Amino acid sequence: MSKRILVTGVGGAPGFDLARSLLRLGCKVLAADADPYAAGFLLPETTAHVLPPAMDPGYRASMLRLCANARPDAILSTVERELPRLIALRRPLADLGITTWLPERHAATACGDKARFAAVLTAHGVPTPRTVLPDQLDGAPHGLLVVKPRHGQGAKGVHVCRTREQARVLCELIPAPIVQEHITGREFTADCLIDRAGRASVILRYRLLVKGGLAVVSRTFNDPEVDECVRAALTATGVTGACCVQGFIRDDSPDRVLITEANARVGGGFPASVAAGADYIGQYLRGLFRQDVDHGQLTYKPDVTLTKYVETLTTSEGKTR
Numbered sequence: 001m002s003k004r005i006l007v008t009g010v011g012g013a014p015g016f017d018l019a020r021s022l023l024r025l026g027c028k029v030l031a032a033d034a035d036p037y038a039a040g041f042l043l044p045e046t047t048a049h050v051l052p053p054a055m056d057p058g059y060r061a062s063m064l065r066l067c068a069n070a071r072p073d074a075i076l077s078t079v080e081r082e083l084p085r086l087i088a089l090r091r092p093l094a095d096l097g098i099t100t101w102l103p104e105r106h107a108a109t110a111c112g113d114k115a116r117f118a119a120v121l122t123a124h125g126v127p128t129p130r131t132v133l134p135d136q137l138d139g140a141p142h143g144l145l146v147v148k149p150r151h152g153q154g155a156k157g158v159h160v161c162r163t164r165e166q167a168r169v170l171c172e173l174i175p176a177p178i179v180q181e182h183i184t185g186r187e188f189t190a191d192c193l194i195d196r197a198g199r200a201s202v203i204l205r206y207r208l209l210v211k212g213g214l215a216v217v218s219r220t221f222n223d224p225e226v227d228e229c230v231r232a233a234l235t236a237t238g239v240t241g242a243c244c245v246q247g248f249i250r251d252d253s254p255d256r257v258l259i260t261e262a263n264a265r266v267g268g269g270f271p272a273s274v275a276a277g278a279d280y281i282g283q284y285l286r287g288l289f290r291q292d293v294d295h296g297q298l299t300y301k302p303d304v305t306l307t308k309y310v311e312t313l314t315t316s317e318g319k320t321r
């Protein structure tokens with residue numbers, strides 16, 4: 001099927017790799033990003049569309065205008081802050097004949113707001129780092145603390161500090177921050193696909209080397225306890241579609257597995273899961289267009305390692321961009 005898919009966030013690794021995977025599967029890609037220099041605009045055979053940032057008042061009208069003019073068959077977003085905006089656009093997009101696969105609003109909030117995520121997981125008994133808001137700093141855990149924006153993506157504004165006083169200062173600098181217990185252990189990501197009936201496939205990979213929030217070296221693995229915790233986190237949030245869940249494995253602690261995050265989008269390292277045999281994007285497309293997701297195509301081999309590297313994509317002369 002040669003579908004025309006609008007992919008947003010092509011300047012980041014998730015959007016860039018998603019666009020590239022869709023091209024390889026024979027789709028036509030309309031690439032969107034708020035940054036005119038987004039790397040995904042340089043992918044061959046794509047059209048480039050600059051949109052206002054998700055939080056900009058002009059986002060809604062610009063997105064609708066782009067959709068009305070370009071008429072993609074579907075939209076896949078890799079920008080978490082965009083999800084509430086797209087959820088609000090569900091009806092007008094459907095009226096334009098554009099397919100979306102968006103989580104329910106409560107699930108988008110549970111994933112997109114790290115304070116809410118911690119509360120939801122705790123309420124469902126899923127182990128997650130202890131988390132407080134700035135006005136509860138006196139109750140912050142002892143030891144190293146992480147201060148980060150509750151609506152962050154791409155590890156922007158994530159800081160580690162030693163004392164509550166330092167955390168207090170960081171809270172003044174970071175927009176809408178949370179303060180969290182600092183966790184050490186083996187970091188992992190689960191590339192998940194949850195079909196419309198709620199059945200999930202979970203592909204586990206270690207984040208062996210993380211740079212700028214991106215797992216640049218990933219290795220697939222099997223671990224029934226991690227799998228179970230990830231599934232519990234998916235159930236707690238109620239997310240459907242593609243979702244990447246992150247956490248830590250601590251072999252020296254009673255709570256061996258901790259879940260730190262769920263992002264209601266593909267994860268930046270998902271090509272590791274594809275290399276390990278999972279038809280992750282193929283099945284995502286099937287689910288998007290309301291065909292049955294074949295979970296038998298989402299099995300994978302452990303110990304497949306993927307290394308990403310920042311390289312020169314193109315050079316050009318003149319001021320074409």
Ligand SMILES: Nc1ncnc2c1ncn2[C@@H]1O[C@H](COP(=O)(O)OP(=O)(O)OP(=O)(O)O)[C@@H](O)[C@H]1O
Binds near residue numbers: 154155156263
């Ligand atoms: N509580 C914590 N303890 C230890 N490290 C942490 C903690 N929270 C975040 N980190 C580190 O910071 C990285 C980014 O944090 P987090 O995933 O919460 O932010 P994000 O901006 O949503 O990033 P992403 O786009 O990768 O989802 C994590 O991959 C992890 O390496």
Ligand SMILES: [Mg+2]
Binds near residue numbers: 261
């Ligand atoms: Mg995140």
